[in-house]
Amino acid sequence: MLLNTMAGYAILAAYVIKGLDDSDQKRWAPGFGIVGFIALLFGSMMVTTWPLPGPYNIAYGETSVLFGAIFLATAIAIGFGWNLSIIASYAFFAGAAAIVIGVGIIKLKLTLEPTMSGVGFILSGLGGVFAAPALAFFRNNKPIRWLGGLMLVAAALIWASIVYPEYFGHLQAFQKWMPSTSGAIVPRK
Numbered sequence: 001m002l003l004n005t006m007a008g009y010a011i012l013a014a015y016v017i018k019g020l021d022d023s024d025q026k027r028w029a030p031g032f033g034i035v036g037f038i039a040l041l042f043g044s045m046m047v048t049t050w051p052l053p054g055p056y057n058i059a060y061g062e063t064s065v066l067f068g069a070i071f072l073a074t075a076i077a078i079g080f081g082w083n084l085s086i087i088a089s090y091a092f093f094a095g096a097a098a099i100v101i102g103v104g105i106i107k108l109k110l111t112l113e114p115t116m117s118g119v120g121f122i123l124s125g126l127g128g129v130f131a132a133p134a135l136a137f138f139r140n141n142k143p144i145r146w147l148g149g150l151m152l153v154a155a156a157l158i159w160a161s162i163v164y165p166e167y168f169g170h171l172q173a174f175q176k177w178m179p180s181t182s183g184a185i186v187p188r189k
Contacts, residue, residue, distance in 0.1 A: 001042050001064055002166075006159035008035035008071055009124065013152035016134070016145050025078050033075035040068025055110060059101045063121070066094035070128070088131035095128020116158060123155035 011031040019028050043064025050057045073087045102121030104110070111117040130148060138144040 001039065001046075001060065002159055002163040004035055004038045004042075005064070005067065005124070006156050006163060008032075008039065008067065009127070009152050009156035009159065011035060012127065013149040013156060016152060017149035020139060020145065025081065029075045029079040031075075032071045032078065036068045036070070036072030036075055038068070039064045040072055043068050055104075055108075059105060059110070059121070063094070063098050063101060063124075066097065067124075070094060085132065085135055088135045091128035091131040093128075095125040095131070098122070098125030098128060101125075113162065116162060120155060120158035120162065123151055123158065127152050127155060 011028075015028055015032075019025070022028065043061050043066075046052070046057055046061030047065055050061075052060065070087060070091050073090075074084065076082075077084055077087060098121045102118040102125060104118075105121060106114050106118035108114075127148070134144070134148055138148075
C-alpha cells in the first residue's frame with residue numbers, strides 16, 4: 001500500500017507540474033484510477049479487519065481510504081472532463097487529517113522512523129490542504145505549481161525511502177514462512 005501511495009504522489013506531482021496544461025487530460029485518468037482503486041480497496045480492508053497493531057490501522061488504513069477515494073474521484077472527473085474543484089475541497093479535509101496524524105506519529109514516536117513517517121504524512125497532507133487554493137488561484141502560476149509539485153515529489157521520496165528497504169526486510173523475515181494450508185503433502189510417521 002505504501003508503494004501505491006508513493007506512486008500516487010509521483011503521478012500527482014507530474015500532473016501538478018505538467019498535466020494541468022495537458023490538452024489530453026484523459027490520458028491522466030488511468031494513473032489516478034489505478035492508485036485510487038488500490039488505496040481504496042486495501043485501505044478499506046485494513047479499516048475493517050485491523051491487521052496491524054493499535055493506531056497503525058487508523059493512521060495508514062483510514063488515510064488510504066481517503067487517499068483512494070480522492071484519486072478514484074479524480075480519475076473519473078478527468079475521464080469525464082468534470083471540474084476538479086469539489087474533489088480538491090474534499091482533499092482539504094483529508095489533508096488536514098493526514099497532517100494531524102503526521103504530528104501524532106512524531107509526538108508519540110509510533111513507527112521505527114517517526115520523524116520520517118510523520119513528515120511523509122505532513123507533506124502528503126499539505127498536498128491535500130493546498131489543492132483547492134492551488135486550483136482556484138494558482139492554476140496558471142508555473143512557479144507556484146513547481147513548488148507544489150516539488151513538495152509532492154518530496155512526499156513520494158519519503159514514502160520510497162520507507163517502502164523499498166522494507167521490501168528486503170519483509171523478504172528476509174518471511175523467507176521460511178509457509179502457510180498452514182500450503183497444499184504440501186506431509187508424510188505420516
